[in-house]
Amino acid sequence: xxxxxxxxxxxxxxxxxxxxxxxxxxxxxxxxxxxxxxxxxxxxxxxxxxxxxxxxxxxxxxxxxxxxxxxxxxxxxxxxxxxxxxxxxxxxxxxxxxxxxxxxxxxxxxxxxxxxxxxxxxxxxxxxxxxxxxxxxxxxxxxxxxxxxxxxxxxxxxxxxxxxxxxxxxxxxxxxxxxxxxxxxxxxxxxxxxxxxxxxxxxxxxxxxxxxxxxxxxxxxxxxxxxxxxxxxxxxxxxxxxxxxxxxxxxxxxxxxxxxxxxxxxxxxxxxxxxxxxxxxxxxxxxxxxxxxxxxxxxxxxxxxxxxxxxxxxxxxxxxxxxxxxxxxxxxxxxxxxxxxxxxxxxxxxxxxxxxxxxxxxxxxxxxxxxxxxxxxxxxxxxxxxxxxxxxxxxxxxxxxxxxxxxxxxxxxxxxxxxxxxxxxxxxxxxxxxxxxxxxxxxxxxxxxxxxxxxxxxxxxxxxxxxxxxxxxxxxxxxxxxxxxxxxxxxxxxxxxxxxxx
Amino acid sequence: xxxxxxxxxxxxxxxxxxxxxxxxxxxxxxxxxxxxxxxxxxxxxxxxxxxxxxxxxxxxxxxxxxxxxxxxxxxxxxxxxxxxxxxxxxxxxxxxxxxxxxxxxxxxxxxxxxxxxxxxxxxxxxxxxxxxxxxxxxxxxxxxxxxxxxxxxxxxxxxxxxxxxxxxxxxxxxxxxxxxxxxxxxxxxxxxxxxxxxxxxxxxxxxxxxxxxxxxxxxxxxxxxxxxxxxxxxxxxxxxxxxxxxxxxxxxxxxxxxxxxxxxxxxxxxxxxxxxxxxxxxxxxxxxxxxxxxxxxxxxxxxxxxxxxxxxxxxxxxxxxxxxxxxxxxxxxxxxxxxx
Amino acid sequence: xxxxxxxxxxxxxxxxxxxxxxxxxxxxxxxxxxxxxxxxxxxxxxxxxxxxxxxxxxxxxxxxxxxxxxxxxxxxxxxxxxxxxxxxxxxxxxxxxxxxxxxxxxxxxxxxxxxxxxxxxxxxxxxxxxxxxxxxxxxxxxxxxxxxx
Numbered sequence: 001x002x003x004x005x006x007x008x009x010x011x012x013x014x015x016x017x018x019x020x021x022x023x024x025x026x027x028x029x030x031x032x033x034x035x036x037x038x039x040x041x042x043x044x045x046x047x048x049x050x051x052x053x054x055x056x057x058x059x060x061x062x063x064x065x066x067x068x069x070x071x072x073x074x075x076x077x078x079x080x081x082x083x084x085x086x087x088x089x090x091x092x093x094x095x096x097x098x099x100x101x102x103x104x105x106x107x108x109x110x111x112x113x114x115x116x117x118x119x120x121x122x123x124x125x126x127x128x129x130x131x132x133x134x135x136x137x138x139x140x141x142x143x144x145x146x147x148x149x150x151x152x153x154x155x156x157x158x159x160x161x162x163x164x165x166x167x168x169x170x171x172x173x174x175x176x177x178x179x180x181x182x183x184x185x186x187x188x189x190x191x192x193x194x195x196x197x198x199x200x201x202x203x204x205x206x207x208x209x210x211x212x213x214x215x216x217x218x219x220x221x222x223x224x225x226x227x228x229x230x231x232x233x234x235x236x237x238x239x240x241x242x243x244x245x246x247x248x249x250x251x252x253x254x255x256x257x258x259x260x261x262x263x264x265x266x267x268x269x270x271x272x273x274x275x276x277x278x279x280x281x282x283x284x285x286x287x288x289x290x291x292x293x294x295x296x297x298x299x300x301x302x303x304x305x306x307x308x309x310x311x312x313x314x315x316x317x318x319x320x321x322x323x324x325x326x327x328x329x330x331x332x333x334x335x336x337x338x339x340x341x342x343x344x345x346x347x348x349x350x351x352x353x354x355x356x357x358x359x360x361x362x363x364x365x366x367x368x369x370x371x372x373x374x375x376x377x378x379x380x381x382x383x384x385x386x387x388x389x390x391x392x393x394x395x396x397x398x399x400x401x402x403x404x405x406x407x408x409x410x411x412x413x414x415x416x417x418x419x420x421x422x423x424x425x426x427x428x429x430x431x432x433x434x435x436x437x438x439x440x441x442x443x444x445x446x447x448x449x450x451x452x453x454x455x456x457x458x459x460x461x462x463x464x465x466x467x468x469x470x471x472x473x474x475x476x477x478x479x480x481x482x483x484x485x486x487x488x489x490x491x492x493x494x495x496x497x498x499x500x501x502x
Numbered sequence: 503x504x505x506x507x508x509x510x511x512x513x514x515x516x517x518x519x520x521x522x523x524x525x526x527x528x529x530x531x532x533x534x535x536x537x538x539x540x541x542x543x544x545x546x547x548x549x550x551x552x553x554x555x556x557x558x559x560x561x562x563x564x565x566x567x568x569x570x571x572x573x574x575x576x577x578x579x580x581x582x583x584x585x586x587x588x589x590x591x592x593x594x595x596x597x598x599x600x601x602x603x604x605x606x607x608x609x610x611x612x613x614x615x616x617x618x619x620x621x622x623x624x625x626x627x628x629x630x631x632x633x634x635x636x637x638x639x640x641x642x643x644x645x646x647x648x649x650x651x652x653x654x655x656x657x658x659x660x661x662x663x664x665x666x667x668x669x670x671x672x673x674x675x676x677x678x679x680x681x682x683x684x685x686x687x688x689x690x691x692x693x694x695x696x697x698x699x700x701x702x703x704x705x706x707x708x709x710x711x712x713x714x715x716x717x718x719x720x721x722x723x724x725x726x727x728x729x730x731x732x733x734x735x736x737x738x739x740x741x742x743x744x745x746x747x748x749x750x751x752x753x754x755x756x757x758x759x760x761x762x763x764x765x766x767x768x769x770x771x772x773x774x775x776x777x778x779x780x781x782x783x784x785x786x787x788x789x790x791x792x793x794x795x796x797x798x799x800x801x802x803x804x805x806x807x808x809x810x811x812x813x814x815x816x817x818x819x820x821x822x823x824x825x826x827x828x829x830x831x832x833x834x835x836x837x838x839x840x841x842x
Numbered sequence: 843x844x845x846x847x848x849x850x851x852x853x854x855x856x857x858x859x860x861x862x863x864x865x866x867x868x869x870x871x872x873x874x875x876x877x878x879x880x881x882x883x884x885x886x887x888x889x890x891x892x893x894x895x896x897x898x899x900x901x902x903x904x905x906x907x908x909x910x911x912x913x914x915x916x917x918x919x920x921x922x923x924x925x926x927x928x929x930x931x932x933x934x935x936x937x938x939x940x941x942x943x944x945x946x947x948x949x950x951x952x953x954x955x956x957x958x959x960x961x962x963x964x965x966x967x968x969x970x971x972x973x974x975x976x977x978x979x980x981x982x983x984x985x986x987x988x989x990x991x
Contacts, residue, residue, distance in 0.1 A: 035981075049977075049981045049983060050981070052982065167851075169896060169899060169900055169903075170851075170854055170900060172896060173854070173858045173893060173896040173897065173900060176889055176892050176893045176896060177858070177861055177893055179885075179889055180861065180865055180886065180889045180890065180893065183885060183886055183889070187882040189880075189882070190873070190881065190882045192872065192882045194869065194872060194882060194883075194886060195865075195868055195869065195886070197868075218923060218924075218927070221923060222919045222920050222923050222953075225918075225919035225923070225953050225954060226916045226919050392951075392954060392957075393965055395950065396946070396947040396950040396951060396962075396965060396966070396969065397965075397969055399923065399926060399927070399946060399950050400930075400943055400946055400947065400969050400973060401973075403927060403930050403931075403946065404939075404973060404977060404983075404985065407930075407931070407934065407985065408977070408983045408984065408985060411935075411984050411985070413931040413932055413934075413935070415931075416927055416928065416930060416931030417928065417931060419927060420924045420927045420928055420931075423920075423923070423924060423927070424920070424924065427920060428853075428857065429854070429857065431850070431853065431912050431913060431915065432850045432851075432853035432854035432857065432912065433850040433851070433854060433909075433910070434854050450885045453880070454880045454884075457878055457879065457880065458879070461878075462876075462877075462878025462879055463878075464877075464878075
């Protein structure tokens with residue numbers, strides 16, 4: 001078994017390490033980073049835009065380039081999150097929280113560096129996971145039925161509350177509102193539309209991108225413009241400030257390990273698994289930290305953990321696609337489309353009939369991660385320097401890219417109207433002390449939770465015990481209860497202490 | 503030419519270097535941009551870029567199909583062919599957009615004509631009257647829905663399944679993920695008298711775990727998913743919903759042969775807004791038919807579980823009108839409540 | 843009379859209650875079903891009720907526990923930024939990316955108090971040129987670059 005693994009990887013690397021393919025990996029990574037770094041243009045629009053470039057190439061070369069584009073886009077998205085506080089996808093939201101604060105404190109280089117290195121480490125581990133444990137991990141993912149997904153979503157929603165660093169009750173409120181927004185659209189189980197007010201653009205629900213860009217990106221720009229002086233982040237040209245310090249490394253290596261573990265496991269689960277990875281990692285780091293109040297103010301673990309989790313999940317989310325032929329999220333669906341266009345039917349057949357392709361892809365993932373490091377570490381200086389562009393010139397560009405990003409994905413004016421609506425809503429709520437991050441998590445996980453809850457009850461003919469009888473579901477629910485206890489108990493202790501003092 | 507420019511720049515000397523540089527660059531850019539022709543209204547078709555409208559998001563199965571045709575159209579038309587995704591409302595957004603587009607042949611809607619037909623009845627207030635607003639230019643393929651069961655199960659024919667489901671009574675469960683599947687399921691139940699409970703999923707792959715885990719007895723799914731899973735050895739296709747067997751999988755019996763008469767055939771088409779001039783329609787038909795007739799396309803379409811399907815625009819339009827009528831019946835049979 | 847002790851909490855509570863009530867009202871025509879066989883209205887109604895409840899609790903905090911005041915709202919940034927976005931959205935199909943990019947930049951520029959029109963127009967043209975070249979010509983995105991399509 002060991003021998004097979006090395007033999008296979010050797011085959012893969014042999015195919016992938018040709019000069020031509022390494023070149024494609026480099027180009028893919030570069031293009032992905034350059035487009036992904038534009039604010040508001042996250043991995044999905046980036047990959048969709050650059051997909052046609054890969055068409056004319058041979059299958060393995062095109063997949064290698066595509067993997068490069070994917071990782072480049074992901075890292076570009078992280079770069080934007082850290083530098084301008086605008087996430088391009090769900091996972092980047094968490095990076096904004098502490099990453100941008102670090103940028104404001106002049107530690108953008110450290111944040112970017114830790115993100116890059118953590119991602120690389122996670123990518124290496126993820127690649128090994130795929131190579132060694134691909135099929136068994138896929139088998140575990142296949143065990144997940146509707147009750148298990150429900151319990152996972154519930155657990156995920158509770159982590160959303162921990163995420164917030166403001167008042168808990170308001171975070172709960174935002175999660176619930178997010179859940180409600182997520183229900184807008186057509187109900188799977190009955191086919192009826194909910195809260196669409198007859199607007200056909202809402203039949204399929206509110207799109208993720210306008211909501212996130214509206215509540216995070218646009219609000220960020222508006223708030224910056226409200227300051228008496230436009231933001232001028234401290235920017236130091238000293239090389240040592242462009243790189244994580246020894247202290248940074250010491251603080252973050254544990255977060256990287258934990259994030260990688262979380263991401264590797266959660267990435268395999270279809271539908272929301274990869275999104276959860278970043279949020280869960282952030283929550284974990286906040287809970288384990290000696291001083292949780294640092295989170296939200298530039299705690300490096302808050303960048304290292306989620307970034308590693310994100311990248312690990314990005315790697316392992318390939319497993320269901322490569323071993324079972326099932327895409328686990330929108331990006332994987334894009335990859336699958338690309339493969340089909342190349343004439344490859346993703347599935348276990350690829351492993352046996354075209355091992356060079358399969359193992360070449362696995363090897364290319366690692367190469368893609370390496371390229372990421374090679375390209376981006378030197379670019380850190382460039383990105384940080386971009387910050388020194390006067391904000392009055394920067395923010396219209398940011399706005400334009402956000403708007404283009406939304407419109408290219410779905411050429412519909414309604415999307416931009418929605419974006420504006422959510423910008424106003426996010427602005428108002430922020431004024432009232434309510435953060436948007438819990439709402440977004442509720443928005444993503446809510447519909448999945450409801451769908452799986454109702455489906456579980458239909459299949460079990462109304463028997464609620466199904467959630468406790470299935471082992472996976474029972475474990476997840478127990479973890480949820482434990483997590484709730486962790487949140488609630490300190491509050492009680494605090495009020496008790498306050499009562500004592502009086 | 504450069505002297506006035508030089509003077510202009512001199513007058514701008516008081517500007518900061520960054521702004522001056524910006525001025526210079528953008529002046530050049532404007533000059534260059536003005537030389538690009540803006541949407542010329544030419545006499546011969548095609549003289550502009552062509553847009554293929556896809557009603558599904560990028561990367562989806564439908565998107566792959568549309569992009570395939572975009573690739574194949576480029577060399578034939580010698581123009582740039584762009585795919586534009588206008589997802590939403592089960593295809594209504596794209597349909598409405600195409601119906602309102604200029605009937606000049608530069609906006610081609612590649613979608614399942616049967617889905618456009620179905621939407622006329624699945625929604626209380628469909629945005630356009632498809633029969634009047636959409637014109638079929640060329641048909642592309644013909645594909646069935648499929649009845650699938652767990653490969654580990656003992657059912658080898660529809661009759662096996664029916665017998666077992668009759669035994670199970672109310673405890674029988676089946677999965678659907680699309681309106682066609684819902685209708686297929688209802689017809690199956692009506693004809694055989696079984697009382698299985700329907701479980702809806704957003705997409706067919708969502709149902710896989712539960713089908714393999716024994717929680718779901720059978721599923722009515724799209725051919726792409728069904729065939730892919732059959733290839734993987736996870737599911738077994740028992741029958742197809744078309745009236746005739748398909749060349750793509752000639753060994754699979756039809757539901758009609760298996761005792762459940764039905765003809766649920768989905769067919770894809772290249773469609774144009776009504777009112778497009780006849781020569782343009784014929785040209786589009788010529789292009790698509792040419793592409794569909796190749797072996798490469800046949801293999802491609804087969805992998806999607808369908809057969810190539812070539813028709814003249816008139817024959818296609820007739821089939822389209824028939825499909826609209828048929829779907830009125832289907833929706834009634836399946837007791838589907840129109841949305842809206 | 844109740845004294846407003848925490849304006850932020852009161853505001854948040856109000857919004858939550860409004861959302862909850864709206865959810866209840868607009869979801870009232872959906873079938874509720876039972877716990878065992880939930881209808882499409884089950885979750886929406888339950889959630890709306892919970893949101894309204896949270897709103898009441900937060901509102902209560904607003905009148906009992908002291909909290910930070912609401913920062914004064916500045917209309918200029920938000921009005922102009924939102925206007926910029928909407929202008930882009932409504933005009934892109936008719937007049938194309940090049941012009942809407944300029945319009946967006948100009949409107950966004952006015953979100954600042956110390957805006958210089960000439961500088962903003964230059965920026966707008968530069969951004970228009972950049973985005974048209976990159977997105978329409980290089981990447982072939984389905985955005986109309988010019989008018990008349």
